[in-house]
Amino acid sequence: DQQVKQNSPSLSVQEGRISILNCDYTNSMFDYFLWYKKYPAEGPTFLISISSIKDKNEDGRFTVFLNKSAKHLSLHIVPSQPGDSAVYFCAAHAGNNRKLIWGLGTSLAVNP
Amino acid sequence: DSGVTQTPKHLITATGQRVTLRCSPRSGDLSVYWYQQSLDQGLQFLIQYYNGEERAKGNILERFSAQQFPDLHSELNLSSLELGDSALYFCASSVGPGAFYEQYFGPGTRLTVT
Numbered sequence A: 001d002q003q004v005k006q007n008s009p010s011l012s013v014q015e016g017r018i019s020i021l022n023c024d025y026t027n028s029m030f031d032y033f034l035w036y037k038k039y040p041a042e043g044p045t046f047l048i049s050i051s052s053i054k055d056k057n058e059d060g061r062f063t064v065f066l067n068k069s070a071k072h073l074s075l076h077i078v079p080s081q082p083g084d085s086a087v088y089f090c091a092a093h094a095g096n097n098r099k100l101i102w103g104l105g106t107s108l109a110v111n112p
Numbered sequence B: 001d002s003g004v005t006q007t008p009k010h011l012i013t014a015t016g017q018r019v020t021l022r023c024s025p026r027s028g029d030l031s032v033y034w035y036q037q038s039l040d041q042g043l044q045f046l047i048q049y050y051n052g053e054e055r056a057k058g059n060i061l062e063r064f065s066a067q068q069f070p071d072l073h074s075e076l077n078l079s080s081l082e083l084g085d086s087a088l089y090f091c092a093s094s095v096g097p098g099a100f101y102e103q104y105f106g107p108g109t110r111l112t113v114t
Helices: none
Strands: A010-014 A019-025 A032-038 A045-051 A056-059 A062-067 A072-077 A086-094 A099-102 A106-111 B005-007 B010-013 B019-024 B031-037 B043-050 B053-057 B064-068 B074-078 B087-094 B109-113
Touching: A010 A019, A019 A032, A019 A086, A019 A106, A032 A062, A045 A056, A045 A062, A045 A072, A072 A086, A099 B043, B005 B087, B010 B019, B019 B087, B019 B109, B031 B074, B043 B064, B043 B074, B074 B087
Parallel strands: A010 A106, B010 B109
Antiparallel strands: A019 A072, A032 A045, A032 A086, A056 A062, A062 A072, A086 A099, A086 A106, B005 B019, B019 B074, B031 B043, B031 B087, B043 B053, B064 B074, B087 B109
């Protein structure tokens, strides 16, 4: 049972345009959401997070939007750069089970 | 460089064998997490230790065990290895006990079971 779903395994975007990566979840008890980025042959690195009490969090070119009623969050990257090409993981936390539940990731390719 | 070190980088072993993966967390971090990433799979959380105590358990097989030592480094022991255990094993660390804290990942250990 995949509680955190990233339905697009891959995404290709032109440099300078917006990249939108989506994540859906099923557990209404999730209270915190995080995005991690992973380059090949490296461990994931934290990108941005959002608490369930907010609907938007912004950090430079990266913005995460949370729609609790739809159980959906999205990561926007504007403008996209070739260095953003990586696998992006969405992860969700529920305080009662003390762990992060991870999606399967979306591979983003930003083309020059 | 995340500050988390993992050894060895690569490990090739035979079915039925036992291996130990080692992780040193970032300086000051008290939590250590272990993850497994198989081919075409996302990150599967295995287990978390906080300041020497087991804090959370995920999909860790009974053949696998872990511990965190007083100096906060951690070891993941995998025994009776099967072909399906071939995967990338990541260690991560964070400053606090909650999984929502930013986790810093090591470069991973690639285990190949033949």
